[in-house]
Amino acid sequence: MVTSTRRGPYVCGIDAGMDVVSGKWKSLILWELNNHGIRRFGELRRGLPGVSEKMLIQHLREMEEDGLVHREMYREVPPRVEYSLTEHGTSLNEALRPLGEWGTRRRERLAAEDALTSTSPAAPRQASPTMPVHPGQAIV
Amino acid sequence: MVTSTRRGPYVCGIDAGMDVVSGKWKSLILWELNNHGIRRFGELRRGLPGVSEKMLIQHLREMEEDGLVHREMYREVPPRVEYSLTEHGTSLNEALRPLGEWGTRRRERLAAEDALTSTSPAAPRQASPTMPVHPGQAIV
DNA sequence: TTCAATACTTACCCGGAAGTTAGTGTCCAG
DNA sequence: CTGGACACTAACTTCCGGGTAAGTATTGAA
Numbered sequence: 001m002v003t004s005t006r007r008g009p010y011v012c013g014i015d016a017g018m019d020v021v022s023g024k025w026k027s028l029i030l031w032e033l034n035n036h037g038i039r040r041f042g043e044l045r046r047g048l049p050g051v052s053e054k055m056l057i058q059h060l061r062e063m064e065e066d067g068l069v070h071r072e073m074y075r076e077v078p079p080r081v082e083y084s085l086t087e088h089g090t091s092l093n094e095a096l097r098p099l100g101e102w103g104t105r106r107r108e109r110l111a112a113e114d115a116l117t118s119t120s121p122a123a124p125r126q127a128s129p130t131m132p133v134h135p136g137q138a139i140v
Numbered sequence: 141m142v143t144s145t146r147r148g149p150y151v152c153g154i155d156a157g158m159d160v161v162s163g164k165w166k167s168l169i170l171w172e173l174n175n176h177g178i179r180r181f182g183e184l185r186r187g188l189p190g191v192s193e194k195m196l197i198q199h200l201r202e203m204e205e206d207g208l209v210h211r212e213m214y215r216e217v218p219p220r221v222e223y224s225l226t227e228h229g230t231s232l233n234e235a236l237r238p239l240g241e242w243g244t245r246r247r248e249r250l251a252a253e254d255a256l257t258s259t260s261p262a263a264p265r266q267a268s269p270t271m272p273v274h275p276g277q278a279i280v
Numbered sequence: 281t282t283c284a285a286t287a288c289t290t291a292c293c294c295g296g297a298a299g300t301t302a303g304t305g306t307c308c309a310g
Numbered sequence: 311c312t313g314g315a316c317a318c319t320a321a322c323t324t325c326c327g328g329g330t331a332a333g334t335a336t337t338g339a340a
Contacts, residue, residue, distance in 0.1 A: 007250070010243070010247055011168065012168075012171065012240065012243070012244075013239075013240035013241060013242070013243035013244030013245075013246075013247060014167045014168075014171065014236055014239060014240040014243055015167070015168075015243065016243030016244070016246045016247045016250075017239040017240055017242050017243030017246070018161070018167055018239070018243070019243075020246070021158070022162075023327085023328095024327080024328070027154045027155070027158060028151065028152075028154075028155075031152065031154065040286090040287090041286080041287055041288080042285085042286070042287080045287095052328080052329060052330075053287080053288070053289095054288090054289085054290090054328080054329080054330085055327090055328060055329080057287085057288065057289085058327095058328090073287095076286095077286085077335090077336055077337055077338095078285060078286035078287080078336070078337070078338095079286055079287055079288085079335095079336085080286075080287085081286090081287065081288090088246075091242060092239075092242055094238070095238040095239045095241065095242035096154060096238075096239060097238070098234070098235040098236075098237070098238055098239075099153075099154060099157040099158070099232075099235045099236060099238075099239060100152065100153040100154040100157055101153060101235065102153070102157050102231060102232055102235035103150070103152075103153035103154055103155065103156030103157030103158070103159075104152075104153030104156070105153075106153075106156045106157070106160070106228075107150055107153060107156045110156075163297085163298095164297080164298070180316090180317090181316080181317055181318080182315080182316065182317075185317095192298080192299060192300075193317080193318070193319095194298080194299080194300090194318095194319085194320095195297090195298065195299080197317085197318065197319085198297095198298090213317095217305090217306055217307055217316090218306070218307065218308090218315060218316040218317080219305095219306085219316055219317055219318085220316080220317085221316090221317060221318090281340100282339105282340085283338105283339085283340080284337105284338090284339080284340100285336100285337090285338095285339105286335100286336085286337095287334100287335100288333105288334080288335105289332100289333075289334075290331100290332085290333075290334100291330105291331090291332085291333100292329105292330085292331090292332105293328105293329085293330080294327105294328090294329080294330105295326105295327095295328090295329105296325100296326095296327090296328105297324105297325085297326085297327090298323105298324085298325080298326100299322105299323080299324070299325090300321100300322080300323075300324095301320100301321085301322085301323100302319100302320085302321085302322105303318105303319080303320080303321100304317100304318080304319075304320100305316100305317105305318105306315105306316090307314105307315090307316095308313105308314090308315090309312105309313090309314085309315105310311100310312085310313085310314100
């Protein structure tokens with residue numbers, strides 16, 4: 001079972017909160033659904049560059065089980081499935097906002113450090129040109 | 141190096157925030173240091189039941205490298221090392237508070253569900269259907 | 281007839297996170 | 311003189327999260 005190690009006995013709230021977002025794409029799925037309201041499976045896949053179908057579903061299933069996302073299936077041909085955030089998902093997303101803002105400040109700090117460390121401090125732009133990018137990973 | 145996969149190119153702030161707390165004990169270390177201000181290595185180990193010395197140090201090192209914790213070493217015999225949060229560590233802890241509160245609410249929900257789901261063999265106070273289940277204090 | 285699109289499912293594999301165990305040097309209590 | 315406290319370090323092993331690739335059923339389009 002996927003949920004074998006999850007829902008463990010939590011020692012505090014942060015444990016319980018971290019647990020539901022632990023997963024490479026969970027927070028991005030949350031963000032994507034929060035921004036678009038309703039998304040089909042394929043839309044989500046295309047909206048998260050680099051995610052594999054297997055992981056997308058696995059994460060969506062876990063988040064559904066955790067009561068974060070709602071799954072609506074229409075028995076059509078071709079099949080259509082719509083995902084959206086539940087009330088809990090929306091509130092989780094809001095609870096993550098301060099962390100996101102903290103991370104944004106951290107990114108800015110790192111970019112500034114990189115700009116200083118680089119040999120020629122010519123371009124201290126916020127989008128650091130020295131930042132390594134590997135194919136398949138989009139910079140948003 | 142431990143930091144091989146870390147500090148990857150982040151797609152958004154949440155990525156950058158999640159990265160520094162990804163690690164089984166990171167958030168608990170943060171919590172522990174935030175509560176006590178200053179803690180020695182052994183105190184931290186005893187304060188986090190189940191952590192291995194290897195993981196404790198590895199996490200402390202990474203957090204030090206990320207600018208979250210400060211490490212003060214006193215060349216005494218026996219050796220003494222004191223850990224504390226930096227300004228960034230403190231602000232990260234505050235940024236995590238909403239998530240912690242969300243998690244606490246989730247724990248309460250889960251506890252309530254468990255209370256309903258179980259056939260109430262252990263501690264079913266009263267079977268009054270009108271009685272709201274209120275777990276109150278967190279089970280730490 | 282073959283291909284694309286839809287939303288998955290299944291099998292296999294790899295790398296890294298985490299666990300286990302042992303060892304370091306110095307001092308003091310027993 | 312043996313052991314423990316202290317703060318680590320190192321070697322080895324296990325486990326599992328995530329990636330890759332192929333297969334499923336259906337229909338319409340080329």
